[in-house]
Amino acid sequence: MKRITLIFFIFFTTIFLGQEKKKKDSIPVWKIHGRFAFIFNQSSFSNWSSGGENTVAGNFNVNYDFNYKKDNVNWDSRIITGYGISHLSEKGFRKTDDRFEFNSLLGIKTTTYWFFSFIGNFKTQYTKGYDYKKEPKTLVSEFLSPAYLTFGPGMLWKKSDNLNLNIAPATARFTFVNDFFSGKFGVDEGKNSAFSLGFNLSGYYKFSLMENIEMENVLTMYTDYLANVGNIDIDYQTNIRFKVNKHIKMQMTFHSIMDDNASSRVQFRQLFGLGVNYSFHEKVTY
Numbered sequence: 001m002k003r004i005t006l007i008f009f010i011f012f013t014t015i016f017l018g019q020e021k022k023k024k025d026s027i028p029v030w031k032i033h034g035r036f037a038f039i040f041n042q043s044s045f046s047n048w049s050s051g052g053e054n055t056v057a058g059n060f061n062v063n064y065d066f067n068y069k070k071d072n073v074n075w076d077s078r079i080i081t082g083y084g085i086s087h088l089s090e091k092g093f094r095k096t097d098d099r100f101e102f103n104s105l106l107g108i109k110t111t112t113y114w115f116f117s118f119i120g121n122f123k124t125q126y127t128k129g130y131d132y133k134k135e136p137k138t139l140v141s142e143f144l145s146p147a148y149l150t151f152g153p154g155m156l157w158k159k160s161d162n163l164n165l166n167i168a169p170a171t172a173r174f175t176f177v178n179d180f181f182s183g184k185f186g187v188d189e190g191k192n193s194a195f196s197l198g199f200n201l202s203g204y205y206k207f208s209l210m211e212n213i214e215m216e217n218v219l220t221m222y223t224d225y226l227a228n229v230g231n232i233d234i235d236y237q238t239n240i241r242f243k244v245n246k247h248i249k250m251q252m253t254f255h256s257i258m259d260d261n262a263s264s265r266v267q268f269r270q271l272f273g274l275g276v277n278y279s280f281h282e283k284v285t286y
Helices: 002-018
Strands: 030-043 055-070 073-088 092-109 114-124 129-131 138-141 147-160 163-176 193-210 213-224 232-243 248-258 267-285
Touching: 030 248, 055 092, 055 267, 092 129, 092 147, 114 163, 147 193, 163 213
Parallel strands: none
Antiparallel strands: 030 055, 030 267, 055 073, 073 092, 092 114, 114 147, 129 138, 147 163, 163 193, 193 213, 213 232, 232 248, 248 267
16 A cells, blocks of 8 residues: 555656646647657676676667547547667576557547546567576566456546546456466466456656656556455556757656566566657647
C-alpha cells in the first residue's frame, strides 16, 4: 500500500505543479506526430588499473501519436515501441529493452471535460528474453508470450492532449502465451490464454518543467474481479527529456511494474542517455 500511495502522490502532484493554460483560436481535427530516438553508449578499457568491461549499447524508441477531434468525438491513439541491445566483452549480446504497445482511446463528449469512453490496449515484446542471474540462463519471454489485450467502456476526464484520466470499471483483459509458457503469467496449465474482468484506471500527463525540459507521466492500474481480489497491478513510467537542439536530446526514463502474475518482485527499468531525435511524420489538419 505504501508503494501505491507513493505512485498516486507523484502522479497527481505533477498534475497540479505543471499545468499550463494556453488559448488557441482554432482546434485541429487531426494531429499526427511520429518521433524516432536513438541512444548510443560505449565504454572501453585497456590496462585500466581499477578494472572495467568493454561495453557497446544502443537503444531506439518510436512514438507515433494520432489525435482526432471533431464535434463531440475525441479519438487518441499511440504506438510505443522500442528495442535495446548491449554487447559486453566477456558475456556477448544481451537485450536491454524490448517493447511494443498500442493504445487507443475513443471519447464522446458529455460535458466540457468529461467523455463516455472506450479503451483498447495491446502490448507484447519482439524477441526472446532471458534471466541471466540464473545459470544456465532461463527463458522468461518471447514474441507474443506473453501478450496482453485489454478493452472496455468507461468515463474519460480530458483537460487537453497532455492531460487525461480514464476510469473503466468493466475492463476485459486477455493474456496469451505459447505452449512453453502455459501455466505462467496467470494462464492455467495446459491453456494458452486467460480471461480477466476488472477495474482499470489510466492517466497521462506531460508538461514543461522549465524551458527545454519536459516531463511525461504514464500510469495504468488494474485489479481483477475474478481472481486475486484486492490485488492491484501497476505500470508507471516517467520520461524526462532535455532538449539540446532540434535533433539532439537527453532522456531519462524510469519505468516500474507491479504484476504478481509476471513476477513476485517489483520490476524496475532505468534508461539515461544522450541521443538523436527525429520527427519523421508531423502533420496538423484543420
